[in-house]
Amino acid sequence: ERAAGGTCQAVCRPLAGALPGRGLLGRGAWAFAHGSPADGSSDNLDLQLAVNLQAPHRLTQLLLPALTRARGQVAFINASAVLRPQPMVGAYAASKAGLRALADSLREEANPLGLRVVSIYPGRTDTPLQEAIHETEERPYDATRLLAPEDVATAAMLAPHTPAAARPQTPYPRPMRRHEPPPARLPAAATAAGVRSAAAKFASPVPATSP
Numbered sequence: 001e002r003a004a005g006g007t008c009q010a011v012c013r014p015l016a017g018a019l020p021g022r023g024l025l026g027r028g029a030w031a032f033a034h035g036s037p038a039d040g041s042s043d044n045l046d047l048q049l050a051v052n053l054q055a056p057h058r059l060t061q062l063l064l065p066a067l068t069r070a071r072g073q074v075a076f077i078n079a080s081a082v083l084r085p086q087p088m089v090g091a092y093a094a095s096k097a098g099l100r101a102l103a104d105s106l107r108e109e110a111n112p113l114g115l116r117v118v119s120i121y122p123g124r125t126d127t128p129l130q131e132a133i134h135e136t137e138e139r140p141y142d143a144t145r146l147l148a149p150e151d152v153a154t155a156a157m158l159a160p161h162t163p164a165a166a167r168p169q170t171p172y173p174r175p176m177r178r179h180e181p182p183p184a185r186l187p188a189a190a191t192a193a194g195v196r197s198a199a200a201k202f203a204s205p206v207p208a209t210s211p
Helices: 008-020 044-069 092-114 128-136 149-157 188-204
Strands: 024-027 075-076 117-120
Touching: 044 075, 044 092, 075 092, 075 149, 092 117, 117 149
Parallel strands: 024 075, 075 117
Antiparallel strands: none
8 A cells, every 4th residue: 555655656656757758657567375275365366466556546646637648658568368267276366357347438438538458368478486486386387388588578569659540458477388498687777777778669659651
């Protein structure tokens, strides 16, 4: 709740004034924990609802006026778990199902205003979180069988380049088996710089194409 409140508000104020003409808000943080209702504790559910549903709701709420003025895009990074929940991930899937409902409802509200909303449902992606999940599940970790984070980011960045008359809604990226070794993970600072560079590139106006 704290992340969805004052801290989020402090971050959003400068963002709202700095959105480019084709602003893109991407939301893709996760909290994940295995657990069953039979465990008798709601702590895992509370945490996952706060991070996976309440925080994106608050972030969208704070930036929606600026995004609407910019006729921008909202990209929610959801998860394939919401499409086919597995045992012991009910709380996680429930939090992501709530995010799906939030995005679907917002899409219908925002479309008449020129604001496009897309939900992306990636398969398992090569991240430290996924490594931890595999360890918990006692499964071998093979990054070549997973999506790269760049694949998911590219799917989100395609939304601004969809023709104005079209409405992208629900990409479902899935991994292909990579035959080359996966790229080494970059330090967090380098990754952040790359994301800023990509965002600047995709925020620039798209040249008109000849018929």
